[in-house]
Amino acid sequence: MEHRTISELMTRQVASVQLDTPFKDIAQKLADSAVSAVPVLDSLGRPVGIVSEADLLRKAADQSDLSGRTPLPHLEAWERARAEGRTASELMSAPAVCAHPEWTVVEAARLMEVQHVKRLPVVDETEALLGIVSRSDLLRVFLRKDKAIQEEITREIIGRTARIGAGGVTAEVMQGEVALHGSVEDPLLIPVLVRMCTGVDGVISVAEDLKPTMTAGPADSVEGAQLGHE
Structure with a gap:
């Protein structure tokens, strides 16, 4: 049997940011690309983390609410450090959990489940970014x-x-x-x-x-x- 590989399902044109990309530029990139997360790349084009809407919203949730209608969420030390972050390197979830293009849907799905992630950057043998695969991409095999x-x-x-x-x-x-x-x-x-x-x-x-x-x-x-x- 020939299972569909990740290379057949992944998105190849990937929006990404650099380690020093500022908060507002990340938010703009997410909005312009209509995605909920982007990989963070080092100088060699290798994914080192993922920054998502949830990472950015942590900063909004940590702001003072003068109305007093909602309680301030409890944040662990690492969460507070991220909430105070200003660049991708300070905001991202790291390290990046990656897949390889020859993997099957089963392999990628199992890794997502174990690591509790919604997407996987896809890298080549040098760990350079090739694409990204999401849970919705994997579900396409059921169509x-x-x-x-x-x-x-x-x-x-x-x-x-x-x-x-x-x-x-x-x-x-x-x-x-x-x-x-x-x-x-x-x-x-x-x-x-x-x-x-x-x-x-x-x-x-x-x-x-x-x-x-x-x-x-x-x-x-x-x-x-x-x-x-x-």
Whole structure:
């Protein structure tokens, strides 16, 4: 199976700022580019952090509220230091959590989940910025057409495994949900097929009503032979 790679999903024209970019220029960059965050690059074009709307809003939340309608939020020391920041290097979340262009959606999604981030700068082997991939970019694989999913499962999974007993299996796909029907020679193959189908880009769920193929055992063969001579 060929999973879509991050290089196919990422945005290549990336708005970015430098370490010394002032607060107001960052806010202007976010507004002009219609994005909620930008990578912060060093002098070699390598992402060293991310500065987001949330980082900028921390400064607004730390300002005095003369109306007294809302309480001043409690900020940890590191949060207060950021709230007082004036440049990207002082405001950014660092270090930057990055992906590589050959990664799959699964790899990028797992990293986002573990690191609790919404986007990943994509870098080359020298750590220079190539693009950026967001959660919404990764979700695009679930817009894949049912027919394309069905064709891949039929060709790459059922077709490839037919020689080990999956020749009687068919796949139906509706709204990304896969249903496997038919029979297999080896019942141990059933969870393998399900797991492989789950890994196909765009698949939401997999159900099966696969049954082992009934084969004649030695006793059945002897009995059949005896009946044939009566």
